[in-house]
Amino acid sequence: MLIAQLSDPHVMAEPDDQAAHALRRAVSHLLELPVLPDLVLITGDCTEHGEVAEYETFRTLIQPLPMPVYVVPGNHDQRAAMLSALGRPGTLGLEGFMQYVVEAGPLRLIGLDTHLPGQDAGELCAARLDWLEDRLTEAPGRPCVIFMHHPPARSSLNVMDGIGLRDPQAFEALLARHSNVERVLTGHLHMAMTRRCGGTLLMTAPGTQHTWLPDLGHPERLSVQLQAPACLLHSWTPDAGLVSFTSVIADRTSPMLDLHDGTAWRS
Ligand SMILES: [Fe+2]
Secondary structure, rough: EEEEEOOOOEEEOOOOHHHHHHHHHHHHHOOOOOOOEEEEEEEOEEEEOOOOHHHHHHHHHHHOOOEEEEEEOOOOHHHHHHHHHHOOOOOOOOOOOOOOOEEEEEEEEEOOOOOOOOOOOEEEOHHHHHHHHHHHHHHOOOOEEEOOOOOOOOOOOOOHHHHHHHHHHHHHHHHOOOOOOEEEEEEOOOEEEEEEEEOOEEEEOOOOEEEEEOOOOOOOOOOOOEEOOOEEEEEEEEEEEEEEEEEEEOOOOOOOOOOOOOOOOOO
């Protein structure tokens, strides 16, 4: 099972602008990987303004992907327009939210809707947290991956933490009651960040336009280097469990190099 994660494409209605070009390139990148992913997660900010025309462009841009694509809303999305344009996939959906379950072979994927209308910060209200508690309780032995837009823990960057998930302690306390959550996967930061969260591992994905590398010497402000965009690849095998890789989205795909033939290093 191979899961690809893209994040924060911020698509606008114009199909030939920088955001659209970047998402088109990210889609091509996934299609040129050595192994085609079984499914794709896009962890929010699918569009810049949440307009219906933007979702139409977004849908056109991801159409070349032959595998299922699962999205959750970010702060730049609009829940009603997103639900209307894309529908809510999966099963066990929470009425009124883009929150649902995908049974993906050995893994249970749980998409959470952290959208808070009119705010850049995110929220998981009591209804959404109760729903998550039910989903984790009903399948205690099944490895789960939670995906959402807002990281539910501090990044140490004051500006981004100021628009993070409200009351992350409630989410962390819920997670800590369940031992079968393999990862929490988010976007929002446009950075590759990994940290502990509620007894599991939290990973944030870079954006499809750029990876932001923050100036950690000045956490009171947000200054970033714009580095090459990237995606995350999460591979599940029975022997190794869930292992995550970062794949840089380059303009040209590098050829495969055979370094070892299974029995010996190639000279
Ligand atoms: Fe974003």
